[in-house]
Amino acid sequence: MNKTAIKAIYRSEMKRFFRTIAQSMFSPVLSTVLYFVVFGAAIGSRIESVEGIAYGAFIVPGLVMLAVLQQSISNAAFGIYFPKFTGTIYELFSAPINFVEIIIGYVGAAATKSLIVAAVILITATFFVDIKIAHPLWAFAFLVLTALSFSLLGFIIGIWAKNFEQLQIIPMLVVTPLVFLGGAFYSANMLPGIWQIVVKFNPVLYLISGFRWSFFNVADVPVMISLIAISLFLFICIAIIGWIFKTGWRLRE
Amino acid sequence: MRAVLIYTTAEGQNMGDNAINNHVEKNMSQTIISIQGLDKTYSNGFSALKDVSLEVAEGEILALLGPNGAGKTTLIGSICGLVSPSSGVVEVGGFDIHKNARKARSMIGLVPQEIALEIFSTVWDTVRFSRGLFGCKADDAYIETLLKSLSLWDKKDNTIVSLSGGMKRRVMIAKALSHQPKVLFLDEPTAGVDVALRKDMWEVVDKLRKTGVTIILTTHYIEEAEEMADRIAVIRKGEILLVEEKEALLQRFGQKQVHLHLTAELTQMPSALEESDLELSADKKTITYTYDVMSKRTGITSLIAELAKNNVHIRDIDTRKSSLEEVFLSLVEEQKS
Known part of the structure; x- marks a missing residue:
């Protein structure tokens, strides 16, 4: 294991994050504040509570998950797409490192960044609502697993993407709808009949449900199912990446 | 003026003067790169390399000379891990580039044809990054010497985007040398570069020659091969037409x-x-x-x-x-x- 190389990739990725810390932080924090103003204060004031939890607080886990998903995907996708775009990827191919090390470096950095963003959003949320986390360790575990698996997904997107449009399209077209239909702003139980079944096919539902459970002890699906779902997703991403690196798909002639 | 570049092997042993002496004595019998029967056919059916065999001796400067599209970059890419060869065996320092990829690659530094740098990074950071990527422990003293020898020291805190084209090329070379490789590949080091910069690049290569590092460069400028190389391999349509000492080649056809x-x-x-x-x-x-x-x-x-x-x-x-x-x-x- 070329630990020095992993460290070098990780540090250089984190350095880029901190070089643009203002932009990196401003956008997720701003959108969180907007969500609080719109959903928490304006609309939320007309909704008394969901499953016994004040609506403003109820949406916090969903908002954090939304940010973690988006950040993980875009950080990791950009992290590997950028060297492809600028040509600096030649260095990764000619260096004495293997793909596992490359992934640990890039995905580790992308996941770290989104965890930092998650922390900042949680802190921001405390200015608007009272939050108590019932199971902090579980919350942390869900965050880390989600950050890792969606960073892996982002990494795959970054390798797949041939241009900037493709880089944006998955987060725009797939992830945002999944998050909105995944119960970020409501409980799945509030949906009418058929939709309750449809949303069960949405992987993001399990993430948000599990994460919300670790806050409030309230879940749409049992927490163990959530854990299995996220682990399964993680495994699928690892399998795809393993295949990509074995075949050199989109990477090497 | 004496060259200031001090070059040390990965083990940290100073080989500056010895290398110069060795070079003067033309003691270059040790093979460092051995290529046998290398073929590369791209997925579109284009055959870029046809049964290429080549040996490169330690400490020499070999020019791969050929017109555009002759297969020079594919050949370099195959040795450096950018291109997967269809068949053939390549050994660097005795290590097979596939079976012993780590050891083989850690001996190689590559400067590709296109300038590719993370433009918002600083010179210092990007060179340090390359060293780390090749698994070498940080050695700021060495990087300082390296940057000084390439006249980059006063630019070390500049971002890449603020550098001129010539300086960017030097940064590419610094990155390639950051892990003290034994072999340096320079793919078209002076392509699209003006006359002054080309002379400048020749001087850099001349300095490197004195450090004892083996250099393989590609060029379609004959003048360049003539200026820098000890030996010349002429490549055309994926085949090596001949490999010969520069002087002998000039004499044979001269x-x-x-x-x-x-x-x-x-x-x-x-x-x-x-x-x-x-x-x-x-x-x-x-x-x-x-x-x-x-x-x-x-x-x-x-x-x-x-x-x-x-x-x-x-x-x-x-x-x-x-x-x-x-x-x-x-x-x-x-x-x-």
């Missing part, structure tokens, strides 16, 4: 011309010389004689004797060897026929 500058106009060529292959310039003050360097008797002595006999006074003599360009063209022509 024609030489001697120009005799006369003190006075020569109105009438001496009768004894009328049969020989001489050219008289338009101003009638220069005689040009073309001969083959490899022939047993060049005929220069008798030419000069004949002129002296006829009271033709020579003010000056100069000779000119044919350039590699001419050698290259005649070689390619020869292969065609």
Whole structure:
């Protein structure tokens, strides 16, 4: 294991994050504040509570998950797409490192960044609502697993993407709808009949449900199912990446 | 001025002076790169390399000379891990590039043709990053020496985007040397570079030569191969046409011309010389004689004797060897026929 190389990739990725810390932080924090103003204060004031939890607080886990998903995907996708775009990827191919090390470096950095963003959003949320986390360790575990698996997904997107449009399209077209239909702003139980079944096919539902459970002890699906779902997703991403690196798909002639 | 670049091996042993001496003595018997039967056919059916075999000796500078699309970059890419060869065996320092990829690659530094740098990073950060990527522990003292030797030290805190093209190329070289490789690949180091920068790059290579690092460079400028290389491999359409010492190549294909500058106009060529292959310039003050360097008797002595006999006074003599360009063209022509 070329630990020095992993460290070098990780540090250089984190350095880029901190070089643009203002932009990196401003956008997720701003959108969180907007969500609080719109959903928490304006609309939320007309909704008394969901499953016994004040609506403003109820949406916090969903908002954090939304940010973690988006950040993980875009950080990791950009992290590997950028060297492809600028040509600096030649260095990764000619260096004495293997793909596992490359992934640990890039995905580790992308996941770290989104965890930092998650922390900042949680802190921001405390200015608007009272939050108590019932199971902090579980919350942390869900965050880390989600950050890792969606960073892996982002990494795959970054390798797949041939241009900037493709880089944006998955987060725009797939992830945002999944998050909105995944119960970020409501409980799945509030949906009418058929939709309750449809949303069960949405992987993001399990993430948000599990994460919300670790806050409030309230879940749409049992927490163990959530854990299995996220682990399964993680495994699928690892399998795809393993295949990509074995075949050199989109990477090497 | 003595070259300031101090080059150390990965083990940290200083090989500056020894390397210079070795080089002077042409003690270059050790093979560092061995390529056997390398083939590369791209997925679209294009055959970029055809049964390429090549040995490179430690400490030498080998120029891969060939026109655009000859397979130079594919060959380098295959050795460095950017291209997966279809078949063939490549060893670097005795390590197979597939079975022992880590060891083989840690001996190699690559400067690709296109400048590719993370533009918002600083020079210092990007060179340090490369060193780390190759699994070497941070060594700021070495990187300082390296940057100084490439005249990049005062730019170390600049972002890449603020550097000129020539400086960016130097940064690429610094990155490639950051892990103290034994072999350096320079893919078209002066492509699209102006004359001054090209000279500048030659100086850099000359400095590197003195450190003992083996250099393989590709070029389609014959002048460049002539200037820098010890040996030249001519490559065309994925095949190596020949590999030879530069001097030998020049001699083998070399024609030489001697120009005799006369003190006075020569109105009438001496009768004894009328049969020989001489050219008289338009101003009638220069005689040009073309001969083959490899022939047993060049005929220069008798030419000069004949002129002296006829009271033709020579003010000056100069000779000119044919350039590699001419050698290259005649070689390619020869292969065609």
